[in-house]
Amino acid sequence: MPQQTKQRILHAAIRLFNEKGLANVRLQQIADDSGISVGNLAYHFPNKDAIVGAVYERMDEAFSAILSEYLAVPGLQDLDRLLARLYYFFAGHRFYLIDLIEVRRSFPAIEPHWQAHFRKLEAQLRMRLDFYQQKGLLQPALDAEALDSLAQTLWMRAVLFLHRAAALHEPDHFPRFRRQVWQPLLPWLTPQGRDAYQRDILPVMDEDLGAGTP
């Protein structure tokens, strides 16, 4: 039971953080949203910092799970699967990206972990491009510098999409995200890469996988 209550508190906290922003949520609101008293909440988490710490621990595990699936499928579907998992992760924890500066300032201990995760993500994107090039899906004319730059572009589009959509009040659904991240890669696909893209990615491009996506 205590575990279930803890999970309920964390779910409520994430929901409220997403809705109101990290700084604007009080313990009373989390308790109300979880359907428990503030006293009961204090039994599980002594203060807001403890809740934030637990939320970040969960996020840390979830992001590590995403990174652990590198090249589970040796093709373009692997990048597409990564994009889907990233999108639903960030959509479920959008407060992290929106409040990035505030989080860095208030919880400096968390930051190094996330820097490491983001670096790993960029390294994975870069090495995927290497893999696609060696497999003949990306044009061989792209040198290391161009691949670095392309990986950075993909990283920025994948990580900052929701941030940009929130700032400009633009739609932020998954098909739009998917299309925008794939876009910079398309001019560099070889005929073989374009075939693979049209066969494996394009037919599912407009599918919204829903919030239940792992």
Add this chain to the structure above:
Amino acid sequence: MKCQLDPSAYQAMLRFLNSLHLTDGVGQVRDLGFFREDAWLADTAVIEHLERRRGAWEICLLFAHYRQPLRFIARRIASHACPRKAALAAMLMRRLAAKDQRGTLALRIEDLRIDLN
């Protein structure tokens, strides 16, 4: 306690994972070329050779074609500390490797046509 992997080590690990996938591929006819290339080994005489190396007796098998003795390969097989055991093992290995276990295939020194000049 969580430990952080050095970024360059992480990149090397990813490169290794890439190459794991790249070794997978559709088989080519040339992949079975070793059958053809090694076919001559079926017609070889096998000679065992014992050599003392680093305190142990090393068994070496020499495979030479019975018509073209200059076409040969030598392979180190195993080593034993005891010379008698090494000799016995070498004899058994030769009989196992040789096509004609009775030893009717023989090399003739004149086939080598060695010009001592």
